[in-house]
Amino acid sequence: xxxxxxxxxxxxxxxxxxxxxxLTSSYERDYTGRYEGRARFVVRPADTGEVAGSMAACARxxxxxxxxxxxxxxxGASVPRSGEVVFSLQRLSEIGDVDPAVGQVIVGxxxxxxxxxxxARAAGEDAGLDFAARDSCTIGGVVACDAGGARALRHxxxxxxxxxxxxxxxxxxxxxxLAGLSKDNAGYDLPALLVGSEGTLGIITxxxxxxxxxxxxxxxxxxxxQSTSEAARLLAALRARAPSLESCDFxxxxxxxLVLEHQRRESPLRAAAPLYVLAExxxxxxxxxxxxxxxxxxxxxxxxxxxxxxxxxxxxTLREGHTDAINAAGIPHKLDVGIPLEQFGRFLDxxxxxxxxxxxxxxxxxxxxxxGNVHVNVLGADPGDPRVDNAVLEMTLECGGTIxxxxxxxxxxxRWLERARGAAEVxxxxxxxxxxxxxxxxxxxxxxxxxx
Ligand code: 2HG
Ligand code: ZN
Numbered sequence: 001x002x003x004x005x006x007x008x009x010x011x012x013x014x015x016x017x018x019x020x021x022x023l024t025s026s027y028e029r030d031y032t033g034r035y036e037g038r039a040r041f042v043v044r045p046a047d048t049g050e051v052a053g054s055m056a057a058c059a060r061x062x063x064x065x066x067x068x069x070x071x072x073x074x075x076g077a078s079v080p081r082s083g084e085v086v087f088s089l090q091r092l093s094e095i096g097d098v099d100p101a102v103g104q105v106i107v108g109x110x111x112x113x114x115x116x117x118x119x120a121r122a123a124g125e126d127a128g129l130d131f132a133a134r135d136s137c138t139i140g141g142v143v144a145c146d147a148g149g150a151r152a153l154r155h156x157x158x159x160x161x162x163x164x165x166x167x168x169x170x171x172x173x174x175x176x177x178l179a180g181l182s183k184d185n186a187g188y189d190l191p192a193l194l195v196g197s198e199g200t201l202g203i204i205t206x207x208x209x210x211x212x213x214x215x216x217x218x219x220x221x222x223x224x225x226q227s228t229s230e231a232a233r234l235l236a237a238l239r240a241r242a243p244s245l246e247s248c249d250f251x252x253x254x255x256x257x258l259v260l261e262h263q264r265r266e267s268p269l270r271a272a273a274p275l276y277v278l279a280e281x282x283x284x285x286x287x288x289x290x291x292x293x294x295x296x297x298x299x300x301x302x303x304x305x306x307x308x309x310x311x312x313x314x315x316x317t318l319r320e321g322h323t324d325a326i327n328a329a330g331i332p333h334k335l336d337v338g339i340p341l342e343q344f345g346r347f348l349d350x351x352x353x354x355x356x357x358x359x360x361x362x363x364x365x366x367x368x369x370x371x372g373n374v375h376v377n378v379l380g381a382d383p384g385d386p387r388v389d390n391a392v393l394e395m396t397l398e399c400g401g402t403i404x405x406x407x408x409x410x411x412x413x414x415r416w417l418e419r420a421r422g423a424a425e426v427x428x429x430x431x432x433x434x435x436x437x438x439x440x441x442x443x444x445x446x447x448x449x450x451x452x
Contacts, residue, residue: 075410109140
């Protein structure tokens, strides 16, 4: 049997099997800097056949693999831990023609979200999903971790956009459901199982993506608020009065100050407030009146309204700029949790003290209010110290929330899965994992702890 490097080179060509640390290092460290490890090789297949051939070679050699797209994951699941082969899917970037009759398009796992958005727009459609990492994150990763973002409030998470997919399994075999039939219930829904499986059940190579109609008329409002109960009242008013509501995000004053400092700009608001909501409405015709009615119903008269694309983008950079501004200030602990709205205020009030008691210094809270999705970012704790993570996740469960809303479980929260889901559910997950990946070759240690 040829050695693994030679076997992989026979499949993808030797220049696509990287082993020189200068070439592999960018695949070995995650975006936050909290997670890194060495790769045995980085392999860069060009298409599904090459992914399948590479996986079969790894299976023959008993070599574990970590699939990777744009390496924008935030839970440690996209970088190697201990000598795995990294499969970079970036060369699978082809985007097919939009089928206008069904509003679907077949997208390669390595196409960026921004490229999908551009293709959709050119065909008069919308990808229906959007978030700050759009220029780097890839569709395979988006689907593998069931990413959400601000527009999930209206259009659902990545799962809602998957009309089918193609993937390579642990033995190198290929499953393909790309016909895009809206009614197709022949057998188990394996594509649904792969969505959110974070590379532990198969390597997604192509996705049939469901598009949304393009809504060209957009208006956003940045609303300064005094409390989470005011925010809840605003959300209720938006739901009642503005059916065009697409996003309803939030951030706090501490986060805003950090972002303004990082972006070297002034606040667009005259006065600071403890909490800000950024809401956006989208429709075929101007939704400004709808938004204004909702704001009035919530008793708001000091919102900043942005009705052209430049001013809307200016407001969204304040919200989306949090991740970069936090990264520039240190290596963060990032806990992406979901909290029932009635517990939102209690959670936001209590979490900073719990973080300090667990050895963290600074807590920055922001996220997607409409989905109850809070991004808890903590600075000042040692990257390897789990106490902050434990404190935040403990409080999340106490509040009836979920330990992972849109970033995934990864390696960061694998220890917590059983607490969060219960023994029976995790036993069922393990049975599925064993059936599809008996040798634990696919992203070992992500989602489910390998040791058990
Ligand atoms: C966002 O909503 C992303 O901007 C990233 O989910 C959140 O950096 C984070 O914690
Ligand atoms: Zn988010």
